[in-house]
Amino acid sequence: MNVQVKTFRSDRHPAETYEEILERDTRPIPEHLREGPVPDIGTDPIAVDRYIDPAFARLEEKYLWPRIWQMACREEEIPNAGDTTVYEIAGRSLLVTRQEDGSIRAFHNSCLHRGRKLATLGGCKNEFRCPYHGIAWNTDGSFKDNPIAWDFPQWEGKDVSLPEAQVGTWAGFVFINMDRDAAPLDEVLGPIKEHFARYANEERYIHFHVQKVVPCNWKTAAEAFMESHHAITTHPQLLPYLADVNSQYDVLSDYVTRQFSAQMVPSPYNQRDYSEDEIVQALLGVGSRSAAGAGASADEMRVPDGETARTFMAEVTRKTLSAEDGYDYAAASDAEMVDALLYNVFPHMSFWAGFMPNLTYRWRPNGHDHTTSIMDIYMMKRVPKGKPRPKPSPVFEIGVDESMVELAPKSGMSAGLAAVFEQDMSNLPHVQTGMEASEIGVLHFGRYAEMRIRKMHHMLDKIIAEGMEKAAAKAG
Numbered sequence: 001m002n003v004q005v006k007t008f009r010s011d012r013h014p015a016e017t018y019e020e021i022l023e024r025d026t027r028p029i030p031e032h033l034r035e036g037p038v039p040d041i042g043t044d045p046i047a048v049d050r051y052i053d054p055a056f057a058r059l060e061e062k063y064l065w066p067r068i069w070q071m072a073c074r075e076e077e078i079p080n081a082g083d084t085t086v087y088e089i090a091g092r093s094l095l096v097t098r099q100e101d102g103s104i105r106a107f108h109n110s111c112l113h114r115g116r117k118l119a120t121l122g123g124c125k126n127e128f129r130c131p132y133h134g135i136a137w138n139t140d141g142s143f144k145d146n147p148i149a150w151d152f153p154q155w156e157g158k159d160v161s162l163p164e165a166q167v168g169t170w171a172g173f174v175f176i177n178m179d180r181d182a183a184p185l186d187e188v189l190g191p192i193k194e195h196f197a198r199y200a201n202e203e204r205y206i207h208f209h210v211q212k213v214v215p216c217n218w219k220t221a222a223e224a225f226m227e228s229h230h231a232i233t234t235h236p237q238l239l240p241y242l243a244d245v246n247s248q249y250d251v252l253s254d255y256v257t258r259q260f261s262a263q264m265v266p267s268p269y270n271q272r273d274y275s276e277d278e279i280v281q282a283l284l285g286v287g288s289r290s291a292a293g294a295g296a297s298a299d300e301m302r303v304p305d306g307e308t309a310r311t312f313m314a315e316v317t318r319k320t321l322s323a324e325d326g327y328d329y330a331a332a333s334d335a336e337m338v339d340a341l342l343y344n345v346f347p348h349m350s351f352w353a354g355f356m357p358n359l360t361y362r363w364r365p366n367g368h369d370h371t372t373s374i375m376d377i378y379m380m381k382r383v384p385k386g387k388p389r390p391k392p393s394p395v396f397e398i399g400v401d402e403s404m405v406e407l408a409p410k411s412g413m414s415a416g417l418a419a420v421f422e423q424d425m426s427n428l429p430h431v432q433t434g435m436e437a438s439e440i441g442v443l444h445f446g447r448y449a450e451m452r453i454r455k456m457h458h459m460l461d462k463i464i465a466e467g468m469e470k471a472a473a474k475a476g
Helices: 018-022 054-063 187-188 218-223 276-286 309-325 334-338 417-436 451-475
Strands: 069-072 083-089 092-098 106-107 143-145 164-170 172-177 205-213 250-253 257-260 339-345 349-352 359-364 369-382 397-400
Touching: 054 205, 054 359, 054 369, 069 083, 069 359, 083 339, 083 359, 092 172, 164 187, 172 451, 187 250, 205 417, 218 359, 218 369, 218 417, 250 334, 250 451, 257 451, 309 334
Parallel strands: 205 397
Antiparallel strands: 069 172, 083 092, 092 106, 106 164, 164 172, 205 369, 250 257, 257 339, 339 349, 349 359, 359 369
């Protein structure tokens, strides 16, 4: 086996830890990659009702989604004044719009007359005119005109601007929050801003954006990407180069959790040893986020004597990435060049760290249907040095019954990456229906590797309870 068994820790797999793998890195390790807080948040079961009961989905619609920060789009998707994207979640709809002064604002997408959506598609707007009766608002939300103003005495002298949501930005991402009293975005993101500063996400562009309808609750989908030990049976092709069950999991705050999985290090569950060359070839056979090794000969991709697959592939990636975008990655740690470094922001967003082309995930309810959801997958590449920013790739939609593998050539996703996502998707409808078939009515999460999932549910309970208390106080 290609692992060194270290001192056993009762809350971890007995193989070497991610931190011990880091100690073999050829470059200085940024402090933020070191192990973070690992709180004891218990082992209590979680009720399946919160996935399968429409009543719980209604609680989320009323007390969760209107009160939390959520990523709506990228800044480069609305570069010019009037550019608008329509962001929708659980029946709510917002017009996220670039202003004349370059700022971004978000308005509730509902006519104040009869409630029709003012827009169903994004694009460059010079007004928001309701297609039903023609009442219009300016793109700054102020009232513009009403063809039947004579019949609206109740609006005379009143402010009938469009209701507005909070907007915040970070690293090129645009966030909205429908709660005007919510804590600032910076407070929610917390350590992420510092940890991601070196990865230049604001200099990245959307290389592809795939939107997949998934036949399960949004939490079921999100949780499939919040632990690594499912690779044993779901992604067996990854085991030669993915240290899955010895991944590191941290809870950095109420809103931010993360998992780090070393790559180019075999899983402890492999039944045989792998040579360093076999590890590299396994990665290349599956396909990775970067173009490392693309076009290289077989001899060029052989690991030199005395070197490991991890250090070799990190250096190949440094050179390949530098040739692609013109930046110098000589000081980047091996971990930042090859590892899966995932940060989650409560409740439904995941941002990959590191220097490679980065993935970003977002999960949402599919309208009011608690049994289906929408998963957005972004690939973010760095704008080549000295070159103009490429136009963001448009959204490529994949239906609930459509194959990500078959549509990979059209979506911009590599065949290998699409195959990994398709393996995840193959589980999800059966997780959803399996919970409906549950006799015991609860789920039992692991204490350590599924700690982040349990934390998400604790926060769901907290946010919903706070929302209910706030509503009761307002009503009383």
